[in-house]
Amino acid sequence: MTASVNEKARGKQIVLVEDDALIAEWVQVRLKAAGYEVDWLQNGQSGLNRIRRAPPDLVLLDISMPMMDGFAVLRELRYDSKTKTVPVLMMTAQNTRGDVERAGQLRANGYITKPFIAQDLIARVGKLIGAQETKDAQGGVSPQDVSSDPIII
Amino acid sequence: MRQAAPTSSKLGRSPQATVVWTLAAFLASALCTGASLNFAREAGHFSAIWPANAVALALMLRAPRATRLWMVAGAYLGMVGAVAASAQGVAWALPGALLLYSANLLEMVLCLLVLSRWAPRGLDFTRGRDLLLFCGLTLIAPAVSATLSTALLTLLPVPVPPYSWLVWFGRNMLGLLILTPALLMISPRRIRARRLKPWRPWDVAAGIVLLAVLIGVFSQTRYPILFLVPPALVLVAFRRGAFGGALGVLLTAAVSVGATVAGSGPIMLIPASLTVRVLVLQGFLVAMAASALPVAAALARQRRLMVSLKKATARAERHRRQAEASERRYRLMADSATDMIIRYTPNGRMLFVSPASQQVQGYSPEALMGRFMQDFIHPDDMPRLIANARRLMDDEAAERRPIEFRSRMPDGGWHWFETNPSVRRDETGAPIEFIDVMRNITARKAAEAELATARVAAGQAAAAKADFLGTMNHELRTPLTSIIGFSDLLVESEALPAAEKRYAQCVRQAAGNLFVLINDVLDFSRIDSGSLRLEPEAVDLPDLLTDALEHVRSAAEARDLELRLLIDPAVPPVVQVDPARLRQILLNFLTNAVKFTETGSVRLHAVMVHEGRLRLAVIDTGPGVPEERRAALFERFSQVDNSSSRVHGGAGLGLAICRGLALAMGGEAGYSPAPGGGSIFWCEITAPAVQADVGAMG
Structure with a gap:
């Protein structure tokens, strides 16, 4: 493993819903190698429950899932004041604009299209976690961050 | 028979006409007066008839209304002038005549006033009313005139025997009664227009009989056979009507007066004074006129009735024949119409059903007539039909519209029909019945339903295909993510021996190729099925082009190729395009160009063909495409190097997709050989310029 462990990543918790x-296994290998703690849930409902129980530093959320899809999970998260500000990076195999727009409307913090390579994933995650840290340091949400457009590849 | 209204004649309007008519009245009355006076003087007694008033009046009735007053004055002066001329040497003749003939003046004015008031459109002697009016006038006007003249006579210094009220009255009355009708009925216009009935032999015979009787009666003085005259006169009136009667009376008057003056005729048998004889003669003539004119009037009236009856009969017959023909035509139409024609009462009872019912509804007309529409109509369709019928009955101006309904067939099945009834109403506007054309539209309905089903099926098929594409996209990308992800891990692994690492690299590369291929196949089927959706937006074109070149920069630098971007100044910086799809086309062209060019340069040109149409061309210095391959270049599954060695990968869909995308963007894609041996791959797309401020936001 050549992936360097980021000092910032230490102790940061990521919930993966996929x-x-x-x-899920591949993403976990990559994220753990980068120094993150990863908790994987295989469906939307259990993912939602997990996030509600203890909001993580970032949620990696797949869109296409049976029963409860990523949009439904995201909507629930954004309704709840406890999870409203948790950064969410959406993953999808659909590369149509419909999904991108919908993710933006539901205030996802980013959007990554499968197949993606490890470098891209790590860069996006690191950026969102870093932003969170800055926000934490300032002790609140800056208006700029809230209105920022979802990041699209 | 009625006198034409003279006011319309051309003569009537000018002053010359007035002078002519006045002169005519003057001359006519002067001549008549002179003749009467001379006649009386030569005969030694007075004239039995006074024609001057009658002739002048007949002239006036033919003259334009405006000239009549002048003519009255002219006639008056004519009479006075004639007296003055014939009684030369008598000192009081002129003032006497002026005074005495004012009675005639009064008579003429009275006649004109009465006639213009009661017969303003002229006299028609064949009408009982006009005849009665005229006879009344011939009694009243001379009576008034005689009364005035008798009164005026007492003013004259010299007595003028043998004038008396009765004589004055009698001769003036006779003049009017006998002469005026005859003169009024002789119409030069009618003679000219040949509207007079021709004289048939029996008419001529009647005239000859009258003349013979008159000569026989008045040429002797032995027998008082005056009674022979009326039958002959009535015969003439009977044959020739009012005009013949008037002429007969005129003839009788002429002969009797002439004979009596000459001392011949039955009147002379009267052993009394001359005055009495004249009175008897006058009485005779009045009786003649009174017997001939009503007969003629009655005959004319009967003839008119006959004519109008004949006309009415002919008209009725013509209408009956027209109605029959029309009935036959409509029956033929109803019989031969392929649609069913029916009439039914407002409560639905069928009064008439055309033979087409057998084909249209399966029932014969006899089976339907007398029955109710409601017995056949589907209960679910009744309310609509009733509402329509009510609407048409209530509002006469209601618009007719076709209504579809189901009706029962003899086999108990339901067929679809189309109906479009109209309401027939009586004179008061109350609805009598409905007239309707019914058409069996079951086949049409079935075809419509089939079409609708087919349309739904086609829509479903398209939706299913789009669904399938979406699912395939997802299903293929998901395992690829794992393949690429895990082979990356293997390639990065330091524990792996070199050979195994090389194998992992092969898997990784194949996965990358597969990914490109999957995208191509999905794009191609989207283009092929027409489910490609463009997402145009305001795009910074120089940015997009630079970015596309950056993608191939490393590959180009590896070969030491020169990369250049040339944008024509006319190209607007911000245009409305689908950036992803445009980039896809450009990357395809650029990747190909870099791949096939060994040395030299790859250039990207942007120019405007015209406003709103952008042309992008990738020009390389490579080997170019052999001429025989150019035509198939943009076809699906074609590759420049189609040999089995296949140095360059890909399914050969890339250019076909580029062309499909360009077409979808309202343009075209193509190939041209570059001068000097290279290739030009170009595309033209619709790219409207976007206002700079809007572009700045995007």
Whole structure:
């Protein structure tokens, strides 16, 4: 493993909600290698429950899932004041604009299209976690961050 | 028979006409007066008839209304002038005549006043009313005139025997009664227009009989056979009507007066004074006129009735024949119409059903007539039909519209029909019945339903295809993510031996190729099925082009190729395009160009073909495309190097997709050989310029 462990990543917790076990395993390998703590949930409902129980530093949320999809989970998160500000990075295999717009409307913090490579994933996650840290340091949400557009690849 | 209204004649309007008519009245009355006076003087007694008033009046009635007053004055002066001329040497003749003939003046004015008031459009002697009016006038006007003249006579210094009220009255009355009708009925216009009935042999015979009787009666003085005259006169009136009667009376008057003056005729048998004889003669003539004119009037009236009856009969017959023909036509139409024609009462009872019902509804007309529409109509459709019928009955101006309904067939099945009734109403506007054309539209309905089903099916098929594409996209990308992800991990792994690492790299590369291929296949099927959705937005064009070149920069630098971007100044900086799809086309062209060019340069040109149409061309210095391959270049599954060695990968969909995308963007894509051996891959797309301020926001 050549991936360097980021000092910022230490102790940061990421919840991964993804129904595909292979992708989930690969993402976990990559994120753990980068120094993050990762908790994987295989469906929307259990993911939502997990996030509500203890809001993590970042949520990696797949959109296409059976029963409760990523949009439904995101909507629930944004209704709840406890989870309203948790950064969410959406993952999807659909590269149509419909999904991008919807993610933006539901105030996702970013959007990454499958297949993606490890470097991209780590960069996006690091950026969102870093932003969170800055916000924490300032002790609140800056208006600029809230209105910022979702990041699209 | 009625006198034409003279006011319309051209003569009537000018002053010359007035002078002519006045002169005519003057001359006519002067001549008549002179003749009467001479006749009386030569005969040694007075004239039995006074024609001057009658002739002048007949002239006036033919003259324009405006000239009549002048003519009255002219006639008066004519009479006075004639007296003055014939009684030369008598000192009081002129003032006497002026005084005495004012009675005639009064008579003429009275006649004109009465006639213009009661017969303003002229006299028609064949009408009982006009005849009665005229006879009344011939009694009253001479009576008034005689009364005035008798009164005036007492003012004259010299007595003028043998004038008396009765004589004055009698001769003036006779003049009017006998002469005026005859003169009024002789119409030069009618003679000219040949509207007079031709004289048939029996008419001529009647005239000859009258003349013979008159000569026979008045050429002798032995027998008082005056009674022979009326039958002959009535015969003439009977044959020739009012005009013949008037002429007969005129003839009788002429002969009897002439004979009596000459001392011949039955009147001379009267053993009394001359005055009495004249009175008897006058009485005779009045009786003649009174017997001939009513007969003629009655005959004319009967003839008129006959004519109008004949006309009415002919008209009725013509209408009956027209109605029959029309009835036959409509029956033929109803019989031969392929749609069913029906009439039914407002409560639905069928009064008439055309034979087409057998084909249209399966029932014969006899089976339907007398029955109610409601017995056949589907209960669910009744309310609509009733509402329509009510609407048409209530509002006469209601617009007719076709209504579809189901009706029962003899086999108990329901067929669809189209109806469009109209209401027939009586004179008061109350609805009598409905007239309707019914058409069996079951086949049409079935076809419509089939079409609708087919349309839904086609829509569903398209939706299913789009769904499938979306699902495939997702399903293929998901495992690829794992393949790429895990092979990356293997390639990065330091624990792996070199050979195995090389294998992992092969898997990784193949996965990358597969990813490109999946995208191409999905794009291609989207283009092919028409489900490609463009998402145009305001795009900074120089940015987009630079970015596209950056993508191939490393590959170009590896080969030491020169990369250049040339943008024509006419190209607007911000345009409305789908950036992803435009980039896709450009990357395809640029990747190909870099891939196939060994040395030299790859250039990207942007120019405007015209406003709103952007042309982008990638020009390389590579080997170019052999001529025989150019035509198939943009076809699907074609590759420049189609040999089995296949140095360059790809399914050969790239250019076909580029062309499909360009077409979808309202343009075209193509290839041209570059001068000097290279290739030009170009595309033209619709790219409207966007206002700079809008672009700045995007």
